Amino acid sequence: MEVKVYKFGGASVKDAAGVRNLESIVRAAGGDLMVVVSAMGKTTNALERVVEFLDAGKEEQALDQWVDIIDYHVAVMKELGLQPGSDIRLQGEIPFDPQLPLDENYDQVVSLGEIMSTQIVAVYLLKQGLSVEWWNMPKLLRTDNTWREAKVDNETSAATIRAGWERANRPSIVVTQGFIGGTAEGKRTTLGREGSDYTAALLGNYLDAESVTIWKDVPGILNADPRLEPDTILIPSLRYQDAVELSYSGAQIIHPKTIRPLENKQIPLFVKPFGDPGAAGSKIAADGVGPIDVPVYIWRKNQLLITMRAKDFAFVLEESLSEIFEIIHRHRLKVALIQSSAVTISVCVDNTRFVPEAIEELKQHFNVTYNDHLSLLTIRGTTPEILERAKADRTIMLSQTTRRTARLVVKEDSVPQAK
Numbered sequence: 217m218e219v220k221v222y223k224f225g226g227a228s229v230k231d232a233a234g235v236r237n238l239e240s241i242v243r244a245a246g247g248d249l250m251v252v253v254s255a256m257g258k259t260t261n262a263l264e265r266v267v268e269f270l271d272a273g274k275e276e277q278a279l280d281q282w283v284d285i286i287d288y289h290v291a292v293m294k295e296l297g298l299q300p301g302s303d304i305r306l307q308g309e310i311p312f313d314p315q316l317p318l319d320e321n322y323d324q325v326v327s328l329g330e331i332m333s334t335q336i337v338a339v340y341l342l343k344q345g346l347s348v349e350w351w352n353m354p355k356l357l358r359t360d361n362t363w364r365e366a367k368v369d370n371e372t373s374a375a376t377i378r379a380g381w382e383r384a385n386r387p388s389i390v391v392t393q394g395f396i397g398g399t400a401e402g403k404r405t406t407l408g409r410e411g412s413d414y415t416a417a418l419l420g421n422y423l424d425a426e427s428v429t430i431w432k433d434v435p436g437i438l439n440a441d442p443r444l445e446p447d448t449i450l451i452p453s454l455r456y457q458d459a460v461e462l463s464y465s466g467a468q469i470i471h472p473k474t475i476r477p478l479e480n481k482q483i484p485l486f487v488k489p490f491g492d493p494g495a496a497g498s499k500i501a502a503d504g505v506g507p508i509d510v511p512v513y514i515w516r517k518n519q520l521l522i523t524m525r526a527k528d529f530a531f532v533l534e535e536s537l538s539e540i541f542e543i544i545h546r547h548r549l550k551v552a553l554i555q556s557s558a559v560t561i562s563v564c565v566d567n568t569r570f571v572p573e574a575i576e577e578l579k580q581h582f583n584v585t586y587n588d589h590l591s592l593l594t595i596r597g598t599t600p601e602i603l604e605r606a607k608a609d610r611t612i613m614l615s616q617t618t619r620r621t622a623r624l625v626v627k628e629d630s631v632p633q634a635k
């Protein structure tokens with residue numbers, strides 16, 4: 217039988233009960249399994265704060281935060297009957313070197329969330345009598361050194377990972393990290409936040425897996441965020457192309473880069489609830505049902521609407537467009553929507569740390585204004601009635617509609633807040 221890849225997100229392993237639940241899901245799988253695990257709970261965010269504090273010279277706060285993270289893992293270990301120090305030795309010092317670029321430090325520190333979670337899961341499963349091996353992705357998944365958004369070298373990685381998998385004495389279960397890889401020089405890298413799904417897909421591709429399953433805290437792929445829309449509908453079957461469109465328009469359900477590696481090898485992707493492992497969940501596959509026949513609501517939060525106006529009234533749209541997008545691309549902004557008129561161009565972008573510098577540069581060429589605290593709502597499969605309802609009671613900054621798709625840039629204070 218071929219290997220299956222299971223990916224467990226942070227919420228599924230946030231405490232000892234989560235790890236025990238993982239064990240029962242893994243046991244039920246039987247057969248060969250590649251288990252990809254994220255950092256426990258909100259550990260990645262906490263590690264980001266450690267880096268921020270150190271960067272700001274706030275060493276005491278950094279250390280407090282670090283100790284909290286270690287304590288949290290130690291508590292989970294103890295509850296699982298593992299001995300900190302002997303079963304697993306946790307990192308003692310924060311691997312932060314002020315001589316190095318911040319983003320390089322970020323990757324060395326933030327990658328530890330996955331190292332810790334996978335060590336705990338692997339040792340726990342081993343102690344429960346399962347045949348398990350822990351794999352260290354920084355040594356196996358080769359990337360370049362684009363810190364925080366490292367690009368995977370698929371050829372090298374596939375060869376290494378396949379060789380490890382085809383070894384005669386390999387146990388039936390491998391536990392490893394999502395989200396992280398390493399350079400040829402042995403430095404840890406990260407693939408971009410929420411990147412564990414992507415790792416699972418890559419491993420599925422390299423190993424020609426029978427299937428990849430993402431275990432989540434929702435019943436499967438829903439047509440809307442249950443925290444934001446009252447009546448959600450489970451979409452049991454999707455085609456790859458529909459899943460790609462959904463994730464690129466900002467659906468939080470799977471990382472956008474996840475689908476391609478699976479589609480290339482026609483490997484089905486399941487999204488299932490870890491709280492109800494027997495449930496069917498959603499299946500994304502070549503023979504999926506499409507197009508999706510229910511309206512789909514996708515929120516993309518923390519958006520910024522940047523409007524550029526010509527400085528000298530000689531606004532030539534074509535020329536300006538290429539100039540604007542060259543700047544936007546170079547500053548790594550992620551554009552969610554574009555709207556132009558004879559004299560202005562507006563872009564809606566993710567409000568990331570790259571934004572201020574990009575705006576500075578755009579200001580050299582254009583009159584620039586912007587609005588922040590915005591969200592972008594995309595409704596696919598909309599009807600005039602659905603659109604009316606969506607617009608009611610919300611402050612709409614910009615709207616773009618085609619026959620079936622509506623996209624609304626909405627002020628955040630007029631959006632219901634997810635808990």
Ligand code: ASP
Pocket residue numbers: 225226254255260261329394395408409410411412413
């Ligand atoms: N732990 C990482 C993050 O929270 C990767 C992941 O969960 O997919 O971004």
Ligand code: MG
Pocket residue numbers: 225226254255257260410
């Ligand atoms: Mg996570």
